Amino acid sequence: MKSEFVHLHNHSDYSLLDGAQTVQTLVNTIDDLGMDSVALTEHGNMFSVIPYYKSAQKAGVKPIIGCEVYVAVGSRFEKKPRSDGGWGNNHLVLLAQNYTGYQNLMKLVTHGYLEGFYYRPRIDMELLKKHSEGIICLSGCLKGEIPEKMLKDDWDGAKKAALNFAEIFENRFYLEVQNHGIPDEIQNIQNMKKLSTELNLPMVCTNDAHYAKHEHWEAHDVHICLGTGKDRDDPKRLRYATPEFYFKTQDQMFDMFKDVPGAIENTRRIADSIEFEIPMGDYHLPNFPIPKGAENSNPDEYLKSLCVEGVKNRYGDYSPQLESRLNHELNVIKKMGFAGYFLITADFVKYAKDNLIPVGPGRGSAAGSLVSYSLGITTIDPIRHKLLFERFLNPDRISMPDIDIDFCIERRGEVIDYIKSQYGENSVTQIITFGKMKARQVVRDVGRVLGYSFGEIDKLAKMIPTTLNITLDEALKQSPELLTASKGEYKELLDYSKVLEGMNRHASIHAAGVVIAPGELTDYVPLYKSSQGDITSQYDMKGLEDLGLLKLDFLGLRNLTVIDNAIKLIEEGGKKIDIENIPLDDQDVYSLFTKGLTIGVFQFESSGMREFLKKLKPTAIEDLIAMNALYRPGPMNNIDDFIKRKHGKKRIQYLHPSMENILQETYGIIVYQEQVMQIANEIAGFSLAEADIMRRAMGKKIKKLMDELKIKFIEGAKKKNNIEPEIGKQIYELIEKFAEYGFNKSHS
Template sequence: MPRSEFIHLHLHTQNSLLDGACRIQETLHLASQYKMDCNMFGAIEFYLEAQKAGIKPIIGCEIYVAPGSRLDKNTGGIDEASYHLILLARDETGYQNLMKLVSIGYLEGFYYRPRIDKETLSIHAQGLIGLSACLKGEIPVCLQQKRFNDALKVADEYAQILGKDNFYLEVQANSIPEQKIVNDGLVKLSKELNLPLVATNDVHYLTRDRAASHEALLCIQTQTTLDDPNRLRFQTDEFYFRSPDEMKKIFSDIPQAIQNTLEIASRCNLELDFSRVHLPKYEAPRGLSKEDFLRHLCEEGLSRRFKEIIPEVKERLEHELKIIQDMGFVSYFLIVWDFIHYAKTHGIPVGPGRGSAAGSLVSFLLGITDLDPLKYGLLFERFLNPERLSLPDIDIDFCYERRQEVIDYVTRKYGQENVAQIITFGTMQARAVVRDVGRVMGMSYAEVDRIAKMIPPDPSLNLKDALESETELKNLYKNDPQVSRLMDTALVLEGLNRHASIHAAG
């Protein structure tokens, strides 16, 4: 099958929260149609879905670079606080460095946005390819301000940091007058510094007709309305997933910028291994292996939990211990036992256990759960099945007022760098997205609330279902142009990620 002659390298999925409107599966479907081998929130989801679709995943992130030190928090307003830069992972080292840079940006450089600086980038540059980014990039800003010598200096600086073969000057096509100035300047820079050009389209939505919905998304992000002349907005409707033929036609005068998208794609060969489980190792008391220590704790639990230890209990224990050891989860059980033991010995209430973990005798003996699985006929294999490689999932409830003490204990014992809380994403569900879009359209609260309440509160129903099943809503949609516009926009945005937060379990 012939391959695409152009590949998109700068695209924002829905994981660019309230900025990107590209759903991963839809994006991959379009990439497949164009025969393309083609963000850190969506990196793993994108990687796995791309592999399923037979498309080469290229993982990258648009990062923010401080004009000076990332630690300087007195650099003016949001527009002066940082420049954009695109980084793509060539390999696993590059992927790890990308994660390190994003983490440093949040933990050390946050000022309006998570920022790094060139010093940090130089330390973690291995395995990365850089692109000079959009009109908000440092080089494009210099060119817009007619500071060609400064642009020359910055471009050379990035080439030194990343390696001359790993930094590309990014030309874009969006019909913005300033972009023409920048593109001309980048071509000139390319000749003077012998740096390669690459064409991108800074994709924020998949098709041109979704530009208006993306504009509403930006208003939701900035809490403004569509009639606000000062709102954040894109100047044109051209930030979509252009076809290879469109891109080739636009950049026919600099074909090497199209060809270089293929070169970059061929150089990005990140392979993530999901077959191996990476778990922390529990340090057993001196003189004992962790397997021996787990058995010791279980035997203590036998005498504590049972007045009489019948053969059935012993057989079940041996069966579970063998599976736990064979699957490599001994440390996992010991770590969970450790922090639950800490909580119970410090008077922190712990729930009796729920979910499939209640089917484990080992969990019962360790005090992780308080339900005897033999008494209630619960199956261990529902919790941990040797025929299915998956991590054990133990749901634990701690007293809400004192759960932070347990988190602090785990952090102290295992190191802050080894403890992380789980992220979760709130999505724009049917009723909520209607309320959001109605607000940015300037509709009254009462009117939007009336429309939203026509949608059944069943979370399994989407807007399309509601329009088909609810007669009043269907009639409004057909006969009221404002409601029609509201629902059409909401249909595009429904299900996109709205915000990130800490998962209740983490």
């Protein structure tokens, strides 16, 4: 059932250090209030759009996408202090009515950061006129131009501004009123009623909700102090005038605005006039510029020609086995429509190598691809190491490939510049990420605002266990000391901390992420400019994935720089080394590992790892690959067993002879996700694509799917290998036990 009132002016924690509610809390609150729609209008940004849109749709709440923008007094390019004081801007609420309006909103907020930033991301009247199509406009809070002028007795100025907005947003402009018990707001309601009558402009009421419930006002007040760097006791600090900026019920809003003609009804009218969807599920890959002299202008055919040539160069021949594997991979890539992705990736890796920029051998599941190896994207032989393409790209589960590339940390920027030159400066940017207030952080932040000494806060924060991603609720269960503190002197601190925990604290640049659009970025995403001048997307990595944009991980790795410098020093001594073709059977190297002399060796330099290496006494590259996979929480428990089996101190047994070929290199222990897939394939006749789905179900503990696959596995084992159901069940349960901790061999 449709609600008669819709909240059209609200903020989440993406209005950084001001909004004190997560997107999920906001949507849940609206659902609890029995309302069917809600707008989210962050301060000057669109950071929250994708998580909000998805969360609202999932809850059956109609999402209204908007922004409370800052409009410069004068031009957005004027950046100097005003003689009358103040920020030199006014607030205005904009709501996207359709997809064109959504695109215009993205362009407006981008201009605010890239051109108009002066204390706040500001737009101006020129931009509003240019990008007004498809946008509904509300006049804003007391900081809006019209209320501000009327409260200063500039009635003519207010009328002129109202008529100006009404002309720009024809039949889509509303005079906004609020009532949080602030005297100026009460006066503004009367002023707006008069102006509405004189100019025949409709009115609408909002509540500018910054937190979900009335009782959260104090936590929000602490949040404001965090944002402004003030103590709560500071008499000169910014504070909200009343504790009324929360999601009020329909009845509460009706009681406050029943004497304002159309104010309630127009919220519904506006919500009903909004209709559009953000397209998700399609991929938007840039077109790879195939060289003019190439024999094939079709991306799939051009990719195949490069791969065939690459395989011949890598292996010295083109055997039926290699041809079959390559054709299988290329068919999957063609079916998924990802030829362009591989061509783009191969191109910038080639650029880096041609310009002597050190590039890593491969990271993640991409090393399982013969296509990647043949193109020079990776330098790890997937055939020799028995790596699986389906672990990288599953034909039964279409998703964008994810190839992470390591570059020398000092020259990573050159590769990004090359991509900008290839696809256009306006089509490539880095990606935003948001730092969140985790358990210890939020306690420290809130404690500081409440005036506790550093020593007190530090002591309290250290009562929280160091478990990864622990919440305060979990910490209170695990730490009796913290529980006692939460009931005594620190009750207020921990109560506020629990409200604010998990909220966004700041925006920064993702360490590796770069996004490439097939045209202007601002047709797909709004852009942000940090205080350091770095430009990023306003949507984070997950949001860009949801939109189907091409995102790449360019990791700056200092070890590559160190290796490169070492090679140059060796060359100065008259010896040349090809780092991509060093022997993997040099026993002098393994003796260094056996002695634990691995400080400075990537992944092998921690004290714990060095101790295990001394016990393991590795003799082959496979031993090092396995140790890399085992040395992490969970599988670490199997290291001693692994070492005993290697040295013949513990018998190796297999539940079925077919498992020996798969598990031989890890002495009968399931170490890799690829082994889980191979067992499902060899024992139960699963396709490798099905085996990958089983692996994911086990890793994520999707019980319903696991139960279905268990039956299929036992039946398949009987059908393919005549394995008795009881043994089939034992094999399934064995791989289920290890799959939870299994590591990606390609990455290891």
